[in-house]
Amino acid sequence: MPTPDRRRQVARARAEFLTSGAVADAAVEDAILTSWRRSRFAGVDIGTPHVPYGDALDLRSRLVRCATPVIKRLHDRLAGIPVSIVLTDERGRLLQREDSERRLTRIFDGVYFAPGFCYAEAHVGTNGVGTALEEGRPVFVSGPEHFNERSIAFACAGAPIRNPLTRRIEGLIDLSCLAEDAHPMMRVLVQEAALDIERLLLDDGSERQRVVLEAFLSVSRRSTGAVLSVCGDVVMANQRASALLTPTDEALLRAMATELPADTPDTPLGMSLAEGSWAQVRCHPVVHGSAQAGTVFELRLQEPHPRPRPAQRSVPVTLPGAAGQSPAWVDASADAREAAARRLPLLVSGEAGVGKTTLVRGVHLSAHSTGRFVLVDCDAAVPWSPADLGLRGPAPLQTVVLRHLDRIDPRHVLQLDALVDDLLAQRPAPWVVATAASLGDVPEHLLRRFDSTVTVAPLRHRIEDLEQIVPALLEQLAPGRGSACSEDAMNTLARKAWTGNVTELRTVLAAALRRRPVGVVRREDLPPTSSTTSRRALSPIESLERDAIVAALVDTDGNRKSAAAKLGMSRSSLYRKLHAFGIDPSDAAQR
Numbered sequence: 036m037p038t039p040d041r042r043r044q045v046a047r048a049r050a051e052f053l054t055s056g057a058v059a060d061a062a063v064e065d066a067i068l069t070s071w072r073r074s075r076f077a078g079v080d081i082g083t084p085h086v087p088y089g090d091a092l093d094l095r096s097r098l099v100r101c102a103t104p105v106i107k108r109l110h111d112r113l114a115g116i117p118v119s120i121v122l123t124d125e126r127g128r129l130l131q132r133e134d135s136e137r138r139l140t141r142i143f144d145g146v147y148f149a150p151g152f153c154y155a156e157a158h159v160g161t162n163g164v165g166t167a168l169e170e171g172r173p174v175f176v177s178g179p180e181h182f183n184e185r186s187i188a189f190a191c192a193g194a195p196i197r198n199p200l201t202r203r204i205e206g207l208i209d210l211s212c213l214a215e216d217a218h219p220m221m222r223v224l225v226q227e228a229a230l231d232i233e234r235l236l237l238d239d240g241s242e243r244q245r246v247v248l249e250a251f252l253s254v255s256r257r258s259t260g261a262v263l264s265v266c267g268d269v270v271m272a273n274q275r276a277s278a279l280l281t282p283t284d285e286a287l288l289r290a291m292a293t294e295l296p297a298d299t300p301d302t303p304l305g306m307s308l309a310e311g312s313w314a315q316v317r318c319h320p321v322v323h324g325s326a327q328a329g330t331v332f333e334l335r336l337q338e339p340h341p342r343p344r345p346a347q348r349s350v351p352v353t354l355p356g357a358a359g360q361s362p363a364w365v366d367a368s369a370d371a372r373e374a375a376a377r378r379l380p381l382l383v384s385g386e387a388g389v390g391k392t393t394l395v396r397g398v399h400l401s402a403h404s405t406g407r408f409v410l411v412d413c414d415a416a417v418p419w420s421p422a423d424l425g426l427r428g429p430a431p432l433q434t435v436v437l438r439h440l441d442r443i444d445p446r447h448v449l450q451l452d453a454l455v456d457d458l459l460a461q462r463p464a465p466w467v468v469a470t471a472a473s474l475g476d477v478p479e480h481l482l483r484r485f486d487s488t489v490t491v492a493p494l495r496h497r498i499e500d501l502e503q504i505v506p507a508l509l510e511q512l513a514p515g516r517g518s519a520c521s522e523d524a525m526n527t528l529a530r531k532a533w534t535g536n537v538t539e540l541r542t543v544l545a546a547a548l549r550r551r552p553v554g555v556v557r558r559e560d561l562p563p564t565s566s567t568t569s570r571r572a573l574s575p576i577e578s579l580e581r582d583a584i585v586a587a588l589v590d591t592d593g594n595r596k597s598a599a600a601k602l603g604m605s606r607s608s609l610y611r612k613l614h615a616f617g618i619d620p621s622d623a624a625q626r
């Protein structure tokens with residue numbers, strides 16, 4: 036336990052840090068100093084921080100089931116020692132607390148260290164729960180090592196609990212007491228307890244996982260396609276599946292695994308992959324005993340035609356202000372509507388200008404609610420306080436869109452995380468949606484906040500949507516003028532690559548309307564644009580190929596020989612394709 040001298044030294048270091056932001060060498064452990072910096076950065080209140088509360092606790096989870104006997108044993112072992120045992124979820128929200136003394140019940144309830152309250156570092160600053168989760172390892176925080184004043188009276192040791200197979204953090208076990216009662220053994224005890232819980236998690240899952248593994252291996256052996264299995268949190272993929280599927284596809288398959296009934300007929304379903312291609316999916320539910328243990332998926336890339344559609348999506352979903360009837364758009368609309376109905380935080384991905392915000396606004400409007408729709412641009416939003424962002428007000432919030440999540444400044448991640456907590460803790464909670472052009476650029480920390488994802492396909496991969504989008508845009512740009520596009524103008528538009536998607540289309544139509552403010556827009560009214568105008572509308576697979584060629588030319592500064600080598604094709608094939616797809620290499624190189 037820290038001696039009084041050591042305690043004074045830490046208290047001095049804390050005061051120095053709070054005034055100057057610096058600390059003398061070795062005055063506190065590195066982990067504590069790093070956590071103080073994070074806490075300050077997140078704008079945590081140094082006096083009495085706001086501890087968010089949410090009452091939707093999952094107390095029947097596997098984590099709670101496996102932790103309960105361990106907590107009980109520890110409670111018996113610690114009888115007579117003034118300490119509380121706490122279990123939290125992976126975000127630091129308390130699920131259970133067992134106090135060895137009644138005195139502690141009153142004290143800990145008084146500082147909101149109780150089930151439902153969230154002790155993430157971004158809210159309360161350095162503490163045994165939030166800091167151990169941030170660090171991903173056991174941490175002991177005592178007295179003035181805490182960031183906020185109110186916690187200085189306490190000491191807590193926290194150890195993350197990891198999924199034994201994926202090693203992802205599932206929760207945390209913590210021992211907390213008054214600072215004067217702290218003992219170094221607390222750190223050892225929580226580490227032991229975390230390991231015990233992990234062992235039980237392994238036992239609990241291993242039988243189910245063994246059965247699913249066997250099914251996965253058996254399908255992989257006989258299949259020449261991509262094979263992926265889902266068993267709870269554990270996903271296994273063969274080499275082909277790893278190469279073919281993006282995290283978004285994987286998330287979709289995980290969702291399918293939970294939704295498909297065990298008696299799903301063995302008929303293949305169609306699935307639009309995040310990269311825009313189309314796959315035929317066979318689902319093999321794996322049953323163990325009387326319950327479904329998991330699902331094995333077998334995927335084959337499809338030629339573009341015919342596109343089989345899942346039966347349940349045969350009725351098009353139309354959303355106000357969001358035009359489009361292509362299967363990819365209809366699927367995305369239906370998925371987004373479902374997420375809204377279940378109030379699941381949703382991440383909508385897709386290239387810039389594809390209509391991500393339009394889709395979400397359409398879902399919002401289709402609910403006919405009087406609640407507010409608020410857009411927060413993560414690229415620009417500073418400061419992050421709810422009032423400044425327009426999130427406070429008399430009318431209830433219905434939908435909050437965190438636009439361009441992939442462009443957030445890394446220094447603002449914790450503030451945004453705290454904002455999401457604040458939104459989700461409201462009653463009723465708004466539907467929280469984020470949009471991003473590149474999922475790979477969304478900080479991992481934030482990615483985990485979103486339970487479901489929807490991908491909006493690029494316009495060139497659902498070019499048939501022009502039929503509805505062009506009239507909708509003409510009406511937006513020239514309301515009431517009854518403008519339309521001639522057939523030859525539509526044919527020209529259908530042959531363009533639309534790398535800037537609907538935003539680019541809107542600009543082109545705006546220019547055409549300047550030339551022909553009323554009546555029918557003809558081909559000659561369209562501005563000359565884009566190096567990639569092909570002679571005919573391309574199929575989805577062809578447009579993927581064209582994208583790959585343009586990307587290779589961009590990477591090689593327009594050098595055809597290097598681009599052909601990069602694409603693994605002969606130079607003559609590349610020349611043929613440049614011609615067929617109408618690609619001008621020098622123009623592509625200037626992008």
Ligand SMILES: Nc1ncnc2c1ncn2[C@@H]1O[C@H](COP(=O)(O)OP(=O)(O)OP(=O)(O)O)[C@@H](O)[C@H]1O
Binds near residue numbers: 387391393394438508
């Ligand atoms: N399906 C659609 N129907 C009608 N208009 C659309 C559609 N999709 C996009 N638009 C129009 O295209 C423009 C860009 O759409 P939107 O802002 O929704 O795209 P985004 O993907 O959210 O863009 P960014 O990536 O820049 O955030 C807007 O003017 C919008 O009105």
